[in-house]
Amino acid sequence: MKPYTPNPFEKYVDEGYVLLKGFYSPSRVERALEYLSQCATRALEREGDLHANLQALRELFPERYSNLLNAFVRSMTLRELLFNDPSLMNLLTQLQLIEPVYTTYPVSHLISEDLWSNPNKPGEIVGSPWHQDWASMQGSLNALTCWIPLLDVGENFPLQCIAGSHRDGLRPHEDHGNTFPEAAPTPTQQQNIVTLHCERGDMVIFSSFLLHRTRPQSAGSSGFRAAVSIRFDDMSDESYRNRDYYCAYRHTVDREIRTFPTSEEIVHSIKKGNEALH
């Protein structure tokens, strides 16, 4: 990751977001995408194009598909490639987020018509509707999200935001039946919609109060896109302490034991790891 020199703070304060061109080296981000591709190949036991493999996985093994994505974003590989880096820490400090706390696991945003289609919800809009991340975080008031495209994002479902909307505070969020509560922008806010076209290596950082969404499908807006995001609260922020370090994300344990591995399987698995070391 190369050091990011210009101070993005003013733009971030004024508009609630900043698009950092070339924050990462494109090859580093490409490695993250390659890793996802390897994971999908292994999960499907079939070589192939990432998008095609993801589609096949989702169709044939829906549970494996969503659990794989959850494991990918929790992987040390992704964390080492994109998140554990002094340059990111420096940048967060420049944005006055002084003691970053991972609010939750990173999130994957893999979007295409096929990856989104749901026979039970025909005509459903592809991507996330307008919302503010703070509604699902509720931690420190200076909390923010880092959104990192793993591919160039042009017409393929770009992120849209409403510049300056973080200054208007939290909007009511309503669930219109798609389990993703949505915040309707005011007519004034709608005049400030910005579409963020990004190249691999760029990063968008936005306030948790910034209204944003996936740009819905329009002419020319199809194709596959992959991005990941990570949210941070600030341990040093008074507002966080004042709400008792609350976090709306819940990590629960499913206590039902769904498979009973045999002792042979366990020993085999351990030995296999050992063989790989030699």
Ligand SMILES: O=C(O)CCC(=O)C(=O)O
């Ligand atoms: O990637 C997208 O289109 C949506 C991302 C998003 O809403 C988020 O990170 O909160």
